[in-house]
Amino acid sequence: MPEFVLTPNILVVPILIILVIVELVLSRLMKRSVYNFQDSITSINIGIMSQFVNATGAVISAFMYAVIELQYGTFEWDLTNPLTWIFALVFYDFMYYWVHRTGHEVNMFWASHITHHSSDEFNFSTALRQASTGFYFKWVFYMPLAVLGIPVQVFVVVGLIDLLYQVWVHTQLVGRLGWVEYVLVTPSNHRVHHGKNDYCIDKNYGGVFCTWDRIFDTYADERVEEPIVYGLKKKLHSWNPVWSNLHYWAEMFKKAGKQDNWRNKLMCFFAKPAWSPDGSSAPKPLSEFPTTDDYFASRTPVAIKLSGLAMTLFSAFLLVLYLGSKQAMSAGLQIFCATTAVCTFALIGYLWTQGNKKELQQ
Amino acid sequence: MNSLAVTDSLLLLVTIMIAAGAKYPPSLRLSAGIFAAAALLGVLRFTDLLPLPQMHAFFSSLGATAAYPLLAAGFIWSGSVLAQRWRFASIFFVIAGASGLIASALEFALWGNLVALLSVAALATHAIIVKDIQVASGAAALLVALILFASKAALPPYLQAGDFLHVFMALGLMLLSRRGAVSSGVT
Numbered sequence: 001m002p003e004f005v006l007t008p009n010i011l012v013v014p015i016l017i018i019l020v021i022v023e024l025v026l027s028r029l030m031k032r033s034v035y036n037f038q039d040s041i042t043s044i045n046i047g048i049m050s051q052f053v054n055a056t057g058a059v060i061s062a063f064m065y066a067v068i069e070l071q072y073g074t075f076e077w078d079l080t081n082p083l084t085w086i087f088a089l090v091f092y093d094f095m096y097y098w099v100h101r102t103g104h105e106v107n108m109f110w111a112s113h114i115t116h117h118s119s120d121e122f123n124f125s126t127a128l129r130q131a132s133t134g135f136y137f138k139w140v141f142y143m144p145l146a147v148l149g150i151p152v153q154v155f156v157v158v159g160l161i162d163l164l165y166q167v168w169v170h171t172q173l174v175g176r177l178g179w180v181e182y183v184l185v186t187p188s189n190h191r192v193h194h195g196k197n198d199y200c201i202d203k204n205y206g207g208v209f210c211t212w213d214r215i216f217d218t219y220a221d222e223r224v225e226e227p228i229v230y231g232l233k234k235k236l237h238s239w240n241p242v243w244s245n246l247h248y249w250a251e252m253f254k255k256a257g258k259q260d261n262w263r264n265k266l267m268c269f270f271a272k273p274a275w276s277p278d279g280s281s282a283p284k285p286l287s288e289f290p291t292t293d294d295y296f297a298s299r300t301p302v303a304i305k306l307s308g309l310a311m312t313l314f315s316a317f318l319l320v321l322y323l324g325s326k327q328a329m330s331a332g333l334q335i336f337c338a339t340t341a342v343c344t345f346a347l348i349g350y351l352w353t354q355g356n357k358k359e360l361q362q
Numbered sequence: 363m364n365s366l367a368v369t370d371s372l373l374l375l376v377t378i379m380i381a382a383g384a385k386y387p388p389s390l391r392l393s394a395g396i397f398a399a400a401a402l403l404g405v406l407r408f409t410d411l412l413p414l415p416q417m418h419a420f421f422s423s424l425g426a427t428a429a430y431p432l433l434a435a436g437f438i439w440s441g442s443v444l445a446q447r448w449r450f451a452s453i454f455f456v457i458a459g460a461s462g463l464i465a466s467a468l469e470f471a472l473w474g475n476l477v478a479l480l481s482v483a484a485l486a487t488h489a490i491i492v493k494d495i496q497v498a499s500g501a502a503a504l505l506v507a508l509i510l511f512a513s514k515a516a517l518p519p520y521l522q523a524g525d526f527l528h529v530f531m532a533l534g535l536m537l538l539s540r541r542g543a544v545s546s547g548v549t
Contacts, residue, residue, distance in 0.1 A: 072417065073416060074414050140460040270450060
């Protein structure tokens with residue numbers, strides 16, 4: 001049995017789950033319905049699966065960063081100086097803005113990031129719904145930090161701070177926050193980011209600071225008179241964590257396959273998600289999509305709900321075990337564990353989705 | 363001040379003029395911008411004003427692995443969105459740059475030289491096939507720059523290999539920019 005090492009990302013797992021429970025209880029006390037049981041269970045499972053995959057993917061990012069920093073790192077940074085950390089966080093967040101914007105505006109990167117937006121709900125569990133396939137492109141955007149010589153440990157810590165900050169903004173329970181809205185990403189301006197209302201599309205990409213959105217003209221304020229509708233215009237209709245990561249890839253390749261020339265095939269991958277061969281890139285308005293097709297989410301059998309809950313608790317336990325002992329595992333064993341987790345989620349997710357569809361047919 | 367500072371200043375001047383020129387297509391301006399950053403760092407380094415050798419090496423490597431292919435692709439497919447739109451030129455640049463960084467991490471030192479050489483050779487071949495004398499002469503100047511630099515050609519004590527690279531690059535880019543300014547239209 002490999003030795004168990006308690007790392008910060010292990011501590012994060014129960015904290016995040018507790019946060020979800022706290023928000024759920026608070027929302028009940030405030031008589032607000034912001035949770036759909038199976039949707040949230042799916043979000044958490046997607047998050048757990050992404051941790052299995054990204055635990056290895058993050059190593060690749062950190063490795064690339066460390067190598068480039070070693071080769072090209074220009075300046076020496078004093079780690080005891082708070083300004084080092086503040087500068088690194090601000091610069092990291094600036095690069096995050098571009099990672100995030102690219103994740104929305106370039107189709108093959110949207111294919112990864114879409115997972116995070118595939119929930120019809122907006123709550124702390126949505127924050128956990130992270131893609132398992134995004135690590136392949138994100139690292140390159142942070143290389144300017146490496147060239148400036150910011151040490152890898154600073155990069156990892158500010159990256160974690162940036163990521164964890166973004167958890168609390170995924171809530172409907174906090175209103176507008178006055179002057180803070182001008183500087184920081186808040187629940188209000190992040191709700192806009194997750195909305196599919198026409199005014200919300202491609203807005204508010206910031207991670208910690210919304211200043212970048214204001215500078216690059218991608219900022220939009222929440223409109224009180226127009227309630228935000230969350231999720232994807234074309235709904236996922238699946239509880240499968242693996243399919244939620246792959247459905248858009250499949251759709252994108254299918255679309256590319258239908259094109260009769262190479263130019264259009266390439267455009268399917270590199271143009272905006274709404275691109276069509278006739279040359280238009282403007283997203284279709286929300287009014288063109290059905291608004292009352294949330295039947296799928298509202299008719300989940302109890303057996304699926306219970307097995308979903310059991311699977312979540314069990315996989316969270318396995319994730320903690322995996323994260324704590326992976327340092328002692330060979331790369332092959334790590335890949336085997338991650339693959340096993342993905343396959344298990346794929347199988348169970350398939351059974352859940354089929355069960356739900358069968359219930360609807362009955 | 364050594365000769366490298368003078369010739370890098372020449373390259374800086376030419377690349378800034380192209381990068382700032384609104385009449386040039388984005389692929390050419392973006393490539394020139396990267397070359398300009400490398401040249402600026404070169405000037406600062408060789409004049410001893412602000413020597414940042416690692417950053418200079420990084421931008422030079424980025425120029426070789428990403429700016430040369432972008433430049434070549436922008437001329438070969440001059441009417442394409444890659445040449446004519448910032449968005450696609452930037453995506454190409456990021457992907458080519460990323461592949462260069464991966465090669466660098468894997469200690470494949472020849473990658474940059476290889477990519478730059480192949481890009482310029484492809485551009486020259488294309489120009490010859492379409493009988494575009496101006497692009498062909500620009501590509502030839504770039505080819506000479508790369509070959510002289512790779513073969514460490516020098517005229518001691520006056521000119522170093524880097525000087526040949528800077529001068530012929532400036533010449534090549536100037537010739538290409540004259541052609542780049544007239545091509546337009548997105549397909």
